[in-house]
Amino acid sequence: MQRFIRQLPKAELHLHIEGSFQPELMFAIAQRNNIKIKYTSIEEVKEAYKFDCLQDFLDIYYAGAGVLITEADFYDLTWAYLESCAKENVRHTEIMFDPQTHTDRGIAFETVISGISKACKAAEKKFGITSFLIMSYLRHLSEEKAFKTLEESLPFKHLIKAVGLDSSERGNPPSKFKNVFEASIKEGYVPVAHAGEEGPAAYIWEALNILHVRRIDHGNNCFEDDLIEEIVKRDIALTICPLSNKALKVVDDLKSHPVKKMIERGLKVTINSDDPAYFGGQINQNYIELQEALDLSKEELFELAKNSFQYSFLDELTKEKYISEVVSFYSKN
Ligand code: ADE
Ligand code: ZN
Secondary structure (H helix, E strand, O other): HHHHHOOEEEEEEEEHHHHHOHHHHHHHHHHOOOOOOOOOHHHHHHHHHOOOOOHHHHHHHHHOOOOOOOOOHHHHHHHHHHHHHHOEEEEEEEEEEEEHHHOOOOOOOOHHHHHHHHHHHHHHHOOOEEEEEEEEEOOOOHHHHHHHHHHHHHHHHHHEEEEEEEOOOOOOOOHHHHHHHHHHOOOOOOOEEEEEOOOOOHHHHHHHHOOOOEEEEOOOOOOOOHHHHHHHHHEEEEEEEEEHHHHOOOOOOOHHHOHHHHHHOEEEEEEEOOOOOHOOOOOOHHHHHHHHOOOOOOHHHHHHHHHHHHHOOHHHHHHHHHHHHHHHHHHHH
């Protein structure tokens, strides 16, 4: 089963590049930028990565991202993630980045996007991995600040596929960002949003009806009959992140993860790593631990991998090409 998962061609649709920042690289970049970090060893870092809720994690995640200063830092961060994709048979990835985490510290938008997008281009050349970027607005900040970020992104519009909404969910409903999403859609960005991770079903309704999202990130709290019906009707996928849900106590353990129930109700689900450096595993580890906990069959894993391409923002022809690879792999394994 593990071999099957590792070799299965797949796409990752929910990944924060700042959350892929492995401690070893964080130490190296801190050192070259002459920045002191709180921890003296990798063991100490790992000890600190124990969370009770989303906010617990976010505090540490934003602190970690604070050592990223130059274009080369953003390049190295992204390159390290894309190298891991090559090893994990991730053929396509849609990477979220949080510009405000950096621009608020005085780093130019251009520095961030240039480093990230150059690494993506290099990975396509070296590994054949395709990628899109999702610019995510931080929901704990104001809509006015999100508008400023939208403005800053415009010279780089050709490098960005979608806009997202992340950070502290409770108390920051999607409706807070109605206007900036409307403006973002007018600029040609595809809308997605985190909803129903810690927040209620009402936030998922808002993401659908007010932000007009084309995917829901997480969506764990979708269990209301009419909401499920609506998501199914719109043919929208949930980007599920099992190890993140376990680490942030969205679920008690993976055995009680609702993913199987979601599938039974007709929802389209994909498996993703969210912030792999913080939650104990890359995408394959997410598939492996979920398979073990819920006794998923090869057929179910095959469906999940197919969904990952089907609900990507790739054009139909490229989707078909990738899906035929998944079908061919499944028929031989
Ligand atoms: N930013 C990075 N990871 C996140 C998550 N799981 N939820 C909300 N914001 C995030
Ligand atoms: Zn996320």
